[in-house]
Amino acid sequence: MSAKTLYDKLWDAHLVREEEDGTALIYIDRQLLHEVTSPQAFEGLRMAGRKPWRIDTNLATPDHNVPTTDLTGGIASIKDPVSRIQVETLGMNAREFGITEFAMGDIRQGIVHVVGPEEGATLPGMTVVCGDSHTATHGAVGALAHGIGTSEVEHVLATQCLIQKKMKNMLICVEGQLQKGVTPKDVVLAIIGKIGTAGGNGHAIEFGGQVFRDMSIEGRLTVCNMAIEAGARVGLVAVDEKTIEYVQGRPYSPKGDDWDRAVTAWMDLKSDADAHFDKVVELDGSVIEPQVSWGTSPEMVLDVNGVVPDPAKESDAVKADGIQRALDYMGLKPNTAIKDIPAEYVFIGSCTNSRIEDFRAAAQVLKGRKIANSVELALAVPGSGLVKQQAEAEGLDKIFIEAGFEWRNPGCSMCLAMNADKLPAGKHCASTSNRNFEGRQGAGGRTHLVSPEMAAAAAVAGHFVDVRDYLQGGE
């Protein structure tokens, strides 16, 4: 048998049938559901008189619309009636179809892509889907995870399968050792800066090389999360001892004999040495600098010591037009230094960077410091109730609050501002989220994507700075 990539192995293990033209049915082991992309799917099931194929594979939690302020009133604490109906609808659908839901008020509630791995509900070797493009996140534990649309959510509910054509294989190899202060977020932003937001279209990306072998599972979750920002629906990292250690003992992880059998199977979840990749991209990890996005697409990203581009120097007319449009929207002049851009808002959270390691890292920068007077709002939003609980047990909440941050309840929050947490028009935000599209964090808002450490440092300085100056003690 010929050598296989990790993606090939996961695909083959889930192939139910394949047509002559390559259209295939692949079996889905886990579906995560949230309130925004599921109501129409459940409605479709009801209208056709269909039942879910396997109820136990589904897990629901509300995240996009939930308030991050006072939650003592439960769903009633959602002031926006339209948001409230959506969260209520998720609960009603979960009850009607017998699906487990971590509802508001449950300590396990949070952002689906934080909750899944945290609960062991997404495991190595599984196929995972969710009506959310950041489902690529779960590939960090060696799962084949796809973001899907609502029609596909309904399809998976009804049939336990997804209609797919096999993607191409792409390897992004980052060798070397990262510099101090350079994080998984910087690595993935640097990758997107290099290959572009369409660079991974049609491909499943495997992240390989020393940088990812050295990286924690939470770091790998951050990297795979943003595979979609490079155009790839799927991001993957091979299973290793770290993966096994991470998964062990979680509520949904296998136990006893099942655990031993699972571990044996999982240790094969890596690409064979001579496997073929359709596309290979190599980066030197040792030269990656802290990254800051300047424009309205994640590929518009620079080293912290860079200056924003000048459309006059771009020969491609469509690209020059794109740069000019982005500069106009962001209120920036060509050749402005990144470090001269103010950070009026700061957001540490989202499915990209809201896990315990993210808050520990940001707290290291914030400890004993205050946010600048010019910062209008700094939010820290843990990814789940359990992350929040852990952070509080470690006293991190106090460091954030003493520095001037607001310490909030879990949810998607200002990443996409479907709840009350919105970035006002014209304001620049140092954000640990994943998208800097126009209007993403609030109509007219200006997003700059950074790591949690860089967001914390920007909060202290009131503008973008090199976090390494803060980690070494001096300012």
Added chain:
Amino acid sequence: MDKIVKMTALVAPMDRANVDTDAIIPKQFLKSIKRTGFGPNLFDEWRYEDVGQPDSDNSNRPLRKDFVLNQSRYQGAKVLLARENFGCGSSREHAPWALKDYGFDVVIAPSFADIFFNNCFKNGIMPLVLDEAIVDGLFQAVFAQEGYVLTVDLESQKIIKPSGEEIPFEIDAFRRHCLLNGLDDIGLTLGHQSDIKAYEAKRRQEAPWLFSDA
């Protein structure tokens, strides 16, 4: 789902690359629990001067005159001509729902983002990929001639220009078959129930931990 076979329709140009689904339908409109009614909020931030809300009366909102879809010459367009990586970002199916509800049946671009591309087929929208040079030529033609129409023939897999010139396009056989016949994916897949059950029986032996009732 409606069948799509052959149509001739006005073309509207969306002359920018990497149009994301947040731009196609902003987040405040995703709170609906329905599949319809998104058309008036298609490209909301680019289309209106103010910030729209789900309960806004869209007929009274001030329009941005310079936005392409607000120009009288493009009213009634059913074909959207776009640039590379159209539909990138969020997986929200509300994006094709909004395009369809507005009236678009076809989107032509040099490339599409994967999830958006998939979502189109589920909603009777044809996303057609053409060479960048051909798309460029179509943009020039649309700008040059008011009332520029294209005929899209799914049966023969051709786009026909007003001059009669034909542009062949690729589309995969399964998706073409579904569009031509207005077929429901779920119904088709449930026709393969025995394959799904056979897979489950085999998988339950290999990986019992994936079956919590095992």
